[in-house]
Amino acid sequence: GQQVKQSSPSLTVQEGGISILNCDYENDMFDYFAWYKKYPDNSPTLLISVRSNVDKREDGRLTVFLNKSGKHFSLHITASQPEDTAVYLCAAGMNQGGSAKLIFGEGTKLTVSS
Amino acid sequence: EAAVTQSPRSKVAVTGGKVTLSCHQTNNHDYMYWYRQDTGHGLRLIHYSYVADSTEKGDIPDGYKASRPSQENFSLILELASLSQTAVYFCASSGLSAETLYFGSGTRLTVL
Numbered sequence: 001g002q003q004v005k006q007s008s009p010s011l012t013v014q015e016g017g018i019s020i021l022n023c024d025y026e027n028d029m030f031d032y033f034a035w036y037k038k039y040p041d042n043s044p045t046l047l048i049s050v051r052s053n054v055d056k057r058e059d060g061r062l063t064v065f066l067n068k069s070g071k072h073f074s075l076h077i078t079a080s081q082p083e084d085t086a087v088y089l090c091a092a093g094m095n096q097g098g099s100a101k102l103i104f105g106e107g108t109k110l111t112v113s114s
Numbered sequence: 115e116a117a118v119t120q121s122p123r124s125k126v127a128v129t130g131g132k133v134t135l136s137c138h139q140t141n142n143h144d145y146m147y148w149y150r151q152d153t154g155h156g157l158r159l160i161h162y163s164y165v166a167d168s169t170e171k172g173d174i175p176d177g178y179k180a181s182r183p184s185q186e187n188f189s190l191i192l193e194l195a196s197l198s199q200t201a202v203y204f205c206a207s208s209g210l211s212a213e214t215l216y217f218g219s220g221t222r223l224t225v226l
Contacts, residue, residue: 034213046215049213101212
């Protein structure tokens, strides 16, 4: 089954509003959580990430919230801009036995309308 | 800056044919990955490798083989291409913790 899930395939937000993107995961051994941004016909790039020993990380307009008991993390984008329009992929991973891999969700297409 | 290059950028293959996708990184990273992108599925991990001459199965390895002849190079091989393997394929590399993946530009594969 899908280990990392994004339940909303799409989201539309007005310019200046707050975009909230959600991600759920199954494996409680995951200890690293990240959000990647992907424009059409481009490769994904890392936006922001957080380790399991913190429950929040801010970077400019971006904030990641981690709820380990609920196996859930989210990305909040404040003052959303049209250039934030993209597909956002959440990812979770762990290091186990010298092997590390990142599992991605299905992606949420964010549209910021002006 | 990290550099991961994939070749070819796009390819059309016939059903039952052999396809090899190549990936080269100059980041001196230990880890390399192959993902495929399909609408509604995000990125799914096919194979990965953390050392030369060794590969690991990801979440959807069936129908694919991988080869890591050196730290810099990682290939994805489709011995008998099928229609269902039409997708965009991304290669990525990362350091030991896999905390930041650096992706190539992707290869668009169409199997007819």
